[in-house]
Amino acid sequence: MAQINLLHAINSALDIAMEDNDRTVCFGEDVGHFGGVFRATSGLQEKYGKARCFNTPLVEQGIIGFANGLAAQGSVAIAEIQFADYIFPAFDQIVNEAAKFRYRTGNEFNVGKLTIRTPYGGGIAGGLYHSQSPEAYFAHTPGLKVVIPRNPYQAKGLLLASIRDDNPVIFFEPKRLYRASVGEVPEEDYQLPLGKAEVVQTGTDITLLAWGAQMEIIEKAAQLASNDGISCEVVDLRTILPWDIETISNSVMKTGRLLVSQEAPLTAGFASEIAATIQSECFLHLESPIARVCGLDTPYPLALEKEYVSDHLKVYEAIKKSVNF
Amino acid sequence: MSTEIYNDGPVVHQPTFIDGHSVEIPELRILHQDGTTYPGADLPDIDQTLATKIYHTLAFHRVLDERMVASQRQGRLSFYMTALGEEAASVGGAAGLEPQDMIMMQYREQGALMYRGFSLENFMNQLFSNAEDLGKGRQMPIHYGSKALNCMTVSSTLATQIPQATGYAYGQKLQGLDAVTICYFGEGAASEGDFHAGLNMAAVQEAPVIFFCRNNGYAISTPAEEQFRGNGIASRGVGYGIKTIRIDGNDILAVLKATQIARAYVVKESKPVLIEAMSYRLGAHSTSDDPSGYRTKEEEAKWQSNDPILRMKNWMLKQNWWDEAQETALFEQYREQVLAAVKVAEKIDKPNIDTMITDVYDMPSAQLQAQLDDVKAHIKKYPEAYPFTAGKF
Numbered sequence: 138m139a140q141i142n143l144l145h146a147i148n149s150a151l152d153i154a155m156e157d158n159d160r161t162v163c164f165g166e167d168v169g170h171f172g173g174v175f176r177a178t179s180g181l182q183e184k185y186g187k188a189r190c191f192n193t194p195l196v197e198q199g200i201i202g203f204a205n206g207l208a209a210q211g212s213v214a215i216a217e218i219q220f221a222d223y224i225f226p227a228f229d230q231i232v233n234e235a236a237k238f239r240y241r242t243g244n245e246f247n248v249g250k251l252t253i254r255t256p257y258g259g260g261i262a263g264g265l266y267h268s269q270s271p272e273a274y275f276a277h278t279p280g281l282k283v284v285i286p287r288n289p290y291q292a293k294g295l296l297l298a299s300i301r302d303d304n305p306v307i308f309f310e311p312k313r314l315y316r317a318s319v320g321e322v323p324e325e326d327y328q329l330p331l332g333k334a335e336v337v338q339t340g341t342d343i344t345l346l347a348w349g350a351q352m353e354i355i356e357k358a359a360q361l362a363s364n365d366g367i368s369c370e371v372v373d374l375r376t377i378l379p380w381d382i383e384t385i386s387n388s389v390m391k392t393g394r395l396l397v398s399q400e401a402p403l404t405a406g407f408a409s410e411i412a413a414t415i416q417s418e419c420f421l422h423l424e425s426p427i428a429r430v431c432g433l434d435t436p437y438p439l440a441l442e443k444e445y446v447s448d449h450l451k452v453y454e455a456i457k458k459s460v461n462f
Numbered sequence: 463m464s465t466e467i468y469n470d471g472p473v474v475h476q477p478t479f480i481d482g483h484s485v486e487i488p489e490l491r492i493l494h495q496d497g498t499t500y501p502g503a504d505l506p507d508i509d510q511t512l513a514t515k516i517y518h519t520l521a522f523h524r525v526l527d528e529r530m531v532a533s534q535r536q537g538r539l540s541f542y543m544t545a546l547g548e549e550a551a552s553v554g555g556a557a558g559l560e561p562q563d564m565i566m567m568q569y570r571e572q573g574a575l576m577y578r579g580f581s582l583e584n585f586m587n588q589l590f591s592n593a594e595d596l597g598k599g600r601q602m603p604i605h606y607g608s609k610a611l612n613c614m615t616v617s618s619t620l621a622t623q624i625p626q627a628t629g630y631a632y633g634q635k636l637q638g639l640d641a642v643t644i645c646y647f648g649e650g651a652a653s654e655g656d657f658h659a660g661l662n663m664a665a666v667q668e669a670p671v672i673f674f675c676r677n678n679g680y681a682i683s684t685p686a687e688e689q690f691r692g693n694g695i696a697s698r699g700v701g702y703g704i705k706t707i708r709i710d711g712n713d714i715l716a717v718l719k720a721t722q723i724a725r726a727y728v729v730k731e732s733k734p735v736l737i738e739a740m741s742y743r744l745g746a747h748s749t750s751d752d753p754s755g756y757r758t759k760e761e762e763a764k765w766q767s768n769d770p771i772l773r774m775k776n777w778m779l780k781q782n783w784w785d786e787a788q789e790t791a792l793f794e795q796y797r798e799q800v801l802a803a804v805k806v807a808e809k810i811d812k813p814n815i816d817t818m819i820t821d822v823y824d825m826p827s828a829q830l831q832a833q834l835d836d837v838k839a840h841i842k843k844y845p846e847a848y849p850f851t852a853g854k855f
Contacts, residue, residue: 160633188636194663194666196662202660203629203667205625206643209626210564210630233617234622241597242607245607246614247824279822303824304823
């Protein structure tokens with residue numbers, strides 16, 4: 138198996154999806170000849186032609202509106218929004234249209250063949266408009282699936298599964314890891330299951346839960362904690378919606394403690410939803426309050442990014458506090 | 463690829479502004495109100511069979527709208543929207559297409575559905591949100607749709623169908639189908655961002671889509687002069703580099719002619735067309751609205767004398783394709799059919815409670831199933847509070 142970075146893994150998944158089905162179409166701002174601002178669609182126009190991989194005008198609501206129509210027609214629509222921070226002009230087309238298409242038509246029509254790819258998250262000195270993690274807005278919308286990979290292997294398998302899933306999927310790509318995360322990725326076609334969390338490391342004292350780029354933060358914190366003799370179970374949620382309550386509950390019933398960490402601001406983030414459900418599912422097993430280690434309730438900063446982010450030290454402190462409660 | 467700025471105008475050396483009226487936009491009219499045609503007018507491709515089908519559809523449309531407003535007033539129906547006075551736009555548009563063409567409606571194009579063959583029962587089941595509704599009783603009345611008839615289900619969100627039509631048409635083109643998409647919207651919806659996004663993308667991506675604007679003068683209470691400036695919606699099409707035509711929307715022959723030539727162009731060139739049909743919303747916006755608060759009786763009277771159905775009838779009489787006895791019999795027959803259908807549809811049960819969680823995803827998740835089970839247990843505890851569903855699961 139080749140060692141490739143997360144961007145190459147995305148590119149490989151798109152290549153396979155386009156090779157596999159000639160009704161697969163990739164489009165978005167600068168995704169054509171240029172291959173996208175991060176190069177995720179590099180080489181696809183050359184290989185599959187301008188009709189199937191192309192630049193769109195600079196209009197996010199148009200990109201997703203177009204994608205909805207294309208998917209309703211039966212094509213496999215893979216739309217790129219250049220940064221998740223710029224997805225909001227398309228909010229109506231995602232929340233009112235894509236998410237409700239099958240429901241409101243009584244299953245006469247659907248946009249199950251739609252996948253929206255978009256880079257999200259901080260850590261690249263991008264300030265407030267190139268760093269946001271907007272997954273919770275979309276997690277509040279029945280009808281969508283929301284998927285976030287943590288490394289190249291996960292990215293390829295989850296993206297292929299998202300493209301082939303018969304529901305509209307928003308696939309958030311951790312852009313901080315695009316080149317930084319390198320790992321073994323099979324060249325061939327494979328899929329990883331949606332709606333299933335993965336226990337990355339087993340442990341007995343506390344469950345640490347995150348997704349996407351935040352996974353490497355909690356893994357680092359788990360390492361620090363293990364030096365103190367604290368055994369952490371580390372879990373990657375992978376799919377934010379619909380999420381795997383069973384795997385998380387089973388883990389928390391075993392460890393008795395839960396810490397959820399996200400890049401996004403604290404209030405009404407997805408960590409809050411997890412905390413509410415798990416306290417209900419596991420109330421009598423909990424030995425300490427469920428901890429959330431999140432961004433502050435402010436826009437994402439630039440100069441003070443290091444102070445703002447929920448880094449491994451903040452997670453490590455929260456682990457100790459939970460265990461010593 | 464080129465970075466040259468597009469300019470085919472003359473270079474001048476004194477500042478020279480242009481305004482929206484610099485582009486003169488002609489309006490196609492074929493039929494006088496009395497049923498005679500303008501001299502030299504280019505008639506659409508139409509014979510007695512097609513004309514009769516169109517006229518029957520217009521008559522059915524008028525009857526259905528009248529009866530359903532009456533039903534709403536009687537409290538039998540929660541909501542309705544008529545297309546009074548602008549029926550020719552949707553019926554004529556559909557008549558200019560082929561059955562495999564996709565029709566994307568805004569919400570006042572029931573005429574297009576009727577033309578395609580959406581049955582009276584289909585209409586009634588949707589209007590009464592019953593278990594037989596193709597949409598499973600989920601959307602307010604008038605949100606029709608049918609996969610079998612290639613009519614995309616209406617959504618309340620205004621103008622969202624416009625960029626969707628572009629994408630749908632692009633998919634038809636990619637597959638090499640002999641099929642186009644027509645997209646209806648009002649002049650008010652043309653203020654939405656999705657209108658501009660959809661037209662621009664159709665022009666750039668060269669999608670085989672016919673944008674059909676019903677300019678009926680009002681968006682609920684807001685008149686066109688408070689909605690936009692410049693030379694109507696047609697001038698927007700020109701601005702986006704889209705072949706554009708303005709027509710008299712109350713002239714069924716002009717609507718049919720424009721749609722027929724638009725379809726031929728769109729198929730041949732694989733590029734979009736914009737049709738702006740000038741009309742007037744003689745009815746209220748919906749049954750929740752009373753237009754006497756924002757326009758005069760005189761204004762309405764002027765447009766009543768422009769009735770598109772009467773205009774077509776006058777033309778049909780002159781062709782000897784129609785007579786008054788047929789007219790009376792047809793309207794009477796439709797009234798009886800609609801009344802009978804109302805009585806049937808309102809007695810059909812509400813959708814089964816299990817449909818609460820279907821079609822959210824392709825398969826209901828375990829979470830949704832658990833939530834439905836909770837609701838069912840609750841209903842069993844308080845059956846008298848939930849009469850539609852208690853005892854039925």
